[in-house]
Amino acid sequence: MTLISAAARDALQTWLSHQRALKGASENTVTAYQGDVSEFLAFITEHKAEPQGLRALARITVTDMRAWMAQARGTGIGARSLARKLSAVKAFYRWLSEREGFEPTAVLSTRAPKFQKKLPRPLAEDAARDLIDAVEMQSDKPWVSARDVAVVTLLWGCGLRISEALALTGGDAPLPDVLRIVGKGGKERIVPVVAAAQTAVDDYLKLCPYPMGEQAPLFRAVRGGPLAPGAIQKVMARARMQLGLPATATPHAMRHSFATHLLDAGGDLRAIQELLGHASLSTTQAYTAVDTARLMEVYERAHPKA
Structure with missing residues (x-):
């Protein structure tokens, strides 16, 4: 099991608490966020072959993001699910960059895969x-x-x-x-x-x-x-x-x-x-x-x- 650095883990927990208290996120949403961002942090740790502290997370590149998305697609995950995971990672990075004072362009500019949105199926x-x-x-x-x-x-x-x-x-x-x-x-x-x-x-x-x-x-x-x-x-x-x-x-x-x-x-x-x-x-x-x-x-x- 890939270990996430203590600093990254603490930052994630603080962000999740922020989502609960200030954003009013439901427990289901918070649980989904935790899983999605934890998976991303674990991948980056393994991809870089070393623990990723906050300074290292601030240096994530477009290439790193592409590698993560390619790995996720390789597991058979659908475009819709990957877009959801990317949205969670972007939300975390938006908050982290404001807190730590770095430029999150590489993460925020990553495009989600295209997918056909499912329309509601109402009854006559x-x-x-x-x-x-x-x-x-x-x-x-x-x-x-x-x-x-x-x-x-x-x-x-x-x-x-x-x-x-x-x-x-x-x-x-x-x-x-x-x-x-x-x-x-x-x-x-x-x-x-x-x-x-x-x-x-x-x-x-x-x-x-x-x-x-x-x-x-x-x-x-x-x-x-x-x-x-x-x-x-x-x-x-x-x-x-x-x-x-x-x-x-x-x-x-x-x-x-x-x-x-x-x-x-x-x-x-x-x-x-x-x-x-x-x-x-x-x-x-x-x-x-x-x-x-x-x-x-x-x-x-x-x-x-x-």
């Missing part, structure tokens, strides 16, 4: 409704069926991430007209609650056999503990198989569908960004690409090539 409105109906049929326990419908309706009707829906507590019920959601990185946003979601949660609460304290999880597993995301993923998998829907019809696809259907109805992109809790507008703009792709399909069908 009718398919989303059919999926919710099918979800209701997956359990022989009425309260479990009502629970699953309530969760999936929140994903589609309010654009919540599954983790956000399952983080709701008894204190959030009955659902108000707007919810204050704490999303990725601890960022808060205000989300309007559609009547269908309020009704679905009310129906579930009437049937739920467990007491609903203010701090208790709103959505319960069969034995009364907090509901896990995997349970909703499984019930949706069974429902989509019955309907013949593709494997992309996941809980997260319902959130994509929320955004796309709002856009179809003339929703403002900035407003949709706020509702989804996207830090960057470019993330939300992917839905515009989805809409454009759909229009092109219609165009191709209406205007066949000779």
